[in-house]
Amino acid sequence: MTTHGHGHGHGHGHGEPAPLGTAAATVVVTILGIIAAAVAVGAVMLWPSTEQIQTKLPLSGDVVTESGTVTAHEFGSCGSVSAGTAFTGNPVPPETDAYQCERSIVDIESGEDEGMRTLLEIIPNPGQPSLHVGDDIRMLRQPDINGTIQYSFEDYSRGLPLALITLAFAAVVIAIARWRGLRALIGIVVAFAVLVVFMLPALLDGKPAIPVALVGGSIILYAVLYLAHGVSLRTSSALLGTLASMMLAAVLSYGAIGLTKLTGLSEEQNTDVQAYIGTVSITGLLLAGFIIGSLGVLNDVTITQASSAFELAELDPNANRRNIFASAMRVGRDHIASTVYTLVLAYAGGALPLLLLFSVSGRPIQDVLTSDAVATEITRSAVGGIALALSVPLTTGIAVLLARPLGSAPTTPARRGGRHSR
Structure with missing residues (x-):
């Protein structure tokens, strides 16, 4: 580093640190x-x-998540046999009016059942989601005790909003x-x-x-x-x-x-x-x-x-x-x-x-x-x-x-x- 010997005996340009030993x-x-x-x-x-670490997570193994979009939503009678299953067309109506809940039809947009639909029945309670038409969500896909694939709400899909906030x-x-x-x-x-x-x-x-x-x-x-x-x-x-x-x-x-x-x-x-x-x-x-x-x-x-x-x-x-x-x-x-x-x-x-x-x-x-x-x-x-x-x-x-x-x-x-x- 060169030190100037004129002026006040120090040499540093504008915006640069003072001379260093x-x-x-x-x-x-x-x-x-x-x-x-x-x-x-x-x-x-x-x-x-x-090495793969073995865990005992209750949601490990066959459980995966799939994406979906809510295409219909209503408050009505629950207990349909179509709830949680993949189907085409419309869900089977419930046999009784035993209880009321929020019924949401969701288009499955990924996985083996892509292109099919499922019905989510959610009883309104604190902590439970309140879905609306157009909501993008993630669903758990897992087999029940009989081996039948069942879908359930897992979380909202936040990919696009998070990407926009991050870009901003x-x-x-x-x-x-x-x-x-x-x-x-x-x-x-x-x-x-x-x-x-x-x-x-x-x-x-x-x-x-x-x-x-x-x-x-x-x-x-x-x-x-x-x-x-x-x-x-x-x-x-x-x-x-x-x-x-x-x-x-x-x-x-x-x-x-x-x-x-x-x-x-x-x-x-x-x-x-x-x-x-x-x-x-x-x-x-x-x-x-x-x-x-x-x-x-x-x-x-x-x-x-x-x-x-x-x-x-x-x-x-x-x-x-x-x-x-x-x-x-x-x-x-x-x-x-x-x-x-x-x-x-x-x-x-x-x-x-x-x-x-x-x-x-x-x-x-x-x-x-x-x-x-x-x-x-x-x-x-x-x-x-x-x-x-x-x-x-x-x-x-x-x-x-x-x-x-x-x-x-x-x-x-x-x-x-x-x-x-x-």
Whole structure:
């Protein structure tokens, strides 16, 4: 890197970081290289086997889902023998008027019975779907005890609406952030690929949760940060701070879960995993969720702190490391204050149905707060908040050393009239 020796003794173009010493940069790049090599080795060691994991899921085996469209709907007598079966023409009318329900005729649009129809009879109850003509749905296709294929409502088909919402999101991000926004979207794709291709199969294969989460999280961070923000020392300082904070979050999560004896079994999905997939540790799954869940907010804070330190160093070439650190920390404190309650409110928002149930249960508030379900969210918020708060001085310190490396004295413009102090 060439340093100009005229003017104020510093050479940096508009929009570029202040001049950097090579020692601090070499140390950071070397550390990141070592971590990347360790992550690669870890990924190889933890890579899931190709063996098919046997599960005891009640909906495994012969059960598949097919697509369909509701073509007729009415409220009337139920009990038709055509309900759930594939047929052509019209369904057989019910023999009695014993009970009333919503009757929907659905055109089957995939599978062996494509082109035929079926009748769905649904008794109106809370939690039951209310179908309308034109609804695109997914239906379970499974044999009954006699081996006859039966269709039943499984879920709404949301492919097209989700695609439109996703495209709108991508269009807005790219329109405003341009190429950086496009690279950020590619980073999201990479993150999901890591989750689907490596982390979930590794956890399913019984690999230890913390190493899997750390390796997977590291891969995501390397990809997302460099894709979204470019390869630079500014990004590298944020990456190193985020990796260190993620390690801290892992240690805190392990200690907090052990201290509070959280089981995770208050969540229905976790009990299903324990019942049907014997190779997965629920505590490990909880740990991995804590670690991966902290990445987004950590990344947000660390890249802001790194950018603040570099911008401050560029704007004031005469500022020393202590001043740059103090100024960046003032930004960081505001960021911590806003992000911590954002973090807590996000978890509280996700737990609203749970809190609503507890509010009408008549249980004492201390029992509610210490229950496994609520305690899990409190612990998750606390661990994320601690890692978030500590990531600010850590990342700021790394960024300051790169923006104003050790051994580089700030430049001082020539003064007229002798030495004076302020």
